[in-house]
Amino acid sequence: MEIHPKITPIYQTSVFKFEDLHELESYFESPESRYMYSRNGNPNSDELANAVTKLEAGAGGIATGSGMAAIFAALLAYCQAGDHVLCAADIYGGSSSLLNAELSRMNITVTYVPFDALYSLAEFVKPTTRVLLAETISNPLLRVADLRQLAEECHRYGLKLIVDNTFASPILTRPLALGADITLHSVTKYIAGHSDVTAGAVVAADPDVAVRLKEIGMHYGLTLSPMESWLAVRGLKTLHLRIRQHCLNAMAIAEFLNQHPSVAAVYYPGLPTHPQHVLAAEQGKGLFGGMLSFKIADEAEKVNQLMRRSQRFPFAPSLAGVDSSLSYPLGTSHRYLTPEQQQQLGITTGLIRLSAGIEPVDELIADLEQALA
Template identity: 60%
Template sequence: MDLTSIHPKVTPIYQTSVFKFSSLAELEDYYTTPGRKGLYGYSRSEHPNSDELVAEVARLEGAAGGVATGAGLAGLLAAVLATCQAGDHVLCPAELYGGSVVLLSQELSRLGIETTYVPLAQLYDLAQHRKPNTKLVLAEVLSNPLLTVLDGPRLAQACREQGIKLLIDSSFTSPMLTRPLDWGADMVWHSATKYLAGHSDVTAGVVVANDPALNKRLRQVATNLGLMLAPLDSWLAVRGLKTLRLRMRQHSENALAVARFLAKHPAVAEVFYPGLETHPGHDLAEAQLLNGLYGGMLSLRLANDTVAAADDFVQRTKLFPLAPSLAGVASSCSYPTATSHRGLSEEQRQDLGITPGVLRLSVGIEEPAELLADLGQALD
């Protein structure tokens, strides 16, 4: 069958583990000319669907390349191992996603990579907290779950002055709200499971960078450890990216409406959303985030700050089902104490402000009036 005359509008799913070569010369060309267009060998190393996903995310982020991995945390693993080895040190804000903390402190520590956590407000003074072996700083644009706003340009400048690589987790924001490479960050990491794919039907990670040597090393790590994203999942993530701009606008508009509603409700003691003028990071978010959007994630603290009250809300809501992830087109609710931050001690959660009555809402793209009505009946 001659396939040369077929020109699909959408890239096909290359559901193959291996590609064929026509000669030993072509095989040699494949190994000696990495990245040559049209030459693929083994899907553990690369395939057209993964390349398409990385190219599109890189375009949106203003990057030169990167790698797509089988999960968000696999992307973090690739980024850390591309820049650090045994005996090196990573510096992070204390307000960090619990899954990242577990990977760094429980798994990578066994490989001899040390991690220190510093309150974000103090992290900008890198000279005070760095060590001679500090190689990487990891930070989130908006912290999970209490939406603390990062001063990205300030941290990037501090990293440049200290000669330390900066990795930014932009999973909560996507390139529609932030482009951290423009600040001077070295790498941008996404749990593509979240907003990039956007439909709660794929698990993936993407890391992009501008430095060719760094991108080469990211690919090597992903290949050698078997982290590469599979063809079908890559295809699904690319499909999701096609509506990212539309989705992020609706997510953000709905979340702002929800945040304003919750801020006035007597059953809610506190709302964490940078789009609210009362949020301590509002001015910074307004100046730093793009397109006048603040994202679809917010958290609230119930006035009755107890497990029982949180469980009552979870059982009463119809449109915010309890789910341990975020950013799908349908709204959901998460309980950080039992999901994203269950790996932390009770004392650590208290220090971060994650009390029993804290709930994290991922606001979808449904009709906002329906969301407000559901929240009202759940809280009332």
């Protein structure tokens, strides 16, 4: 009986069988022709990698065990011992921890570039500089990078541009189309979308770099498991629908918070007062994402009261699920930055990051209203 499943089955196996030595040799002659060992490749992880590659219009990519693994793979695709990395100062705290605490052990050094200096890199570039790592929309203050201009500036000095596109998703922005060399995601967030998967993905514009990414994934054991891959692919199928609702809800919440007397500032690219509003509208095709941050009084107890009172925004150190949540950058994602770095970036006691889910927005706003009262 022939079976033709509409949905790819879960290949929950660590190894694949060979008929004889001839089959084994044919695998090594053409590894793309079949599977051998799930660390080297699995139908489910390949399905996810291919789906994200198609969304990002890239040449090839890999699925990884987490977003951090994706960042690691992207950097190793271009860097080796003795190399120098430029990194946007406005970056996810885990990215800076990876560079500072781990890649430094490999003798890969880093210089952080302030947001206002991203398009004039001359003073930061060294003979050993290989890449610039930046985010489409920065975490947690939602600054928007002009990726086309950034790519031109990088390529002027022979640098490769790596873009973390997690906050935007490929629905809003495709960095490779704007000149980036690699784009990556914490698939945990919008692509999987349901807060039940930990995964990452990396996509390259150059086919040779895509091959290198597969080698890195295999040798470092970064490969995503079959079950997580299957769940992520299932979530990805509703990405277009979810992103639009995330964006609509975030805009409504940002407008509400922007008028609330207890809120000192709102950081959301959709607001006309945002410094990169026009750029964000262009790069995001009129959508501005589901993430925003806002600032209340710089008093820890005020933050605690808000967290306790809210019923629809659980205090959870992640983002981008279908359910809304609040996070606290100073105590989670950016806690390992120095106090000076935190101050320079504007990450203070009263800064709260909000992930807008896809629930009825009037219920979300009503909950924020009572929590801020």
